[in-house]
Amino acid sequence: MTTKERYEGVLGWFAGKMPVAESELKYNDPFELIVAVILSAQCTDKRVNMTTPALFERFPDAKAMAAGTVEDIYHLIKSISYPNNKAKHLHEMAQKLERDFQGKVPEDMELLQTLPGVGRKTANVVMAVAFHKPAMPVDTHVFRVSNRIGLVNNTKTPLETEKQLVKNIPAEILSTAHHWLILHGRYVCLARKPKCEECGIRQWCRFFQSRR
16 A cells, blocks of 8 residues: 555545544633643643633733733642643743733744743644644654554654655645544544554554554
8 A cells, every 4th residue: 555545545534534623622712722732731631621711711811821920820720730830831921922922822833932831742733723724733642643554654753753744644634634633543543452443544554454
């Protein structure tokens, strides 16, 4: 099977079965999204969604969060993983938004990465989800699934994975494909025990085919 055939099969199946695929994080605007994504690092979206309503009620925008304290933020996110670091990052991120961007989340990949707590993956999520730009955020699910099924060839880093996926997936469905891969990894192509027997893309999967 060629790489082109694998991509066409996998993407075609997802397009037919899951035409609408969206982030499971709950947010109302780019500021809420960037906060939620920072909180979601090494934490489940479910836990983040339980935490953010009270946080956003207290800090509805960058101006309010910048005017608060790290301690204020910490007390509202302490059930999240790494709350000390994340509270500090959120406070500094909000201050920089106020100082340098008039409180608005920038619609630019490079500028996003100048914000405290925002790496390439988080910036890509904001570009894809908040601004509907072609972007491929690579988290643990995307990295595992794309390597396992054979969309990429034994990549060693998220950036290598991102480059190969961007090269092979049409720009107009790139952001949606990101959600397809995440959701597939979260619910079907599990890390320790993938549910191959109920997987709809197994006929194009390098891992499944190698086991037969």
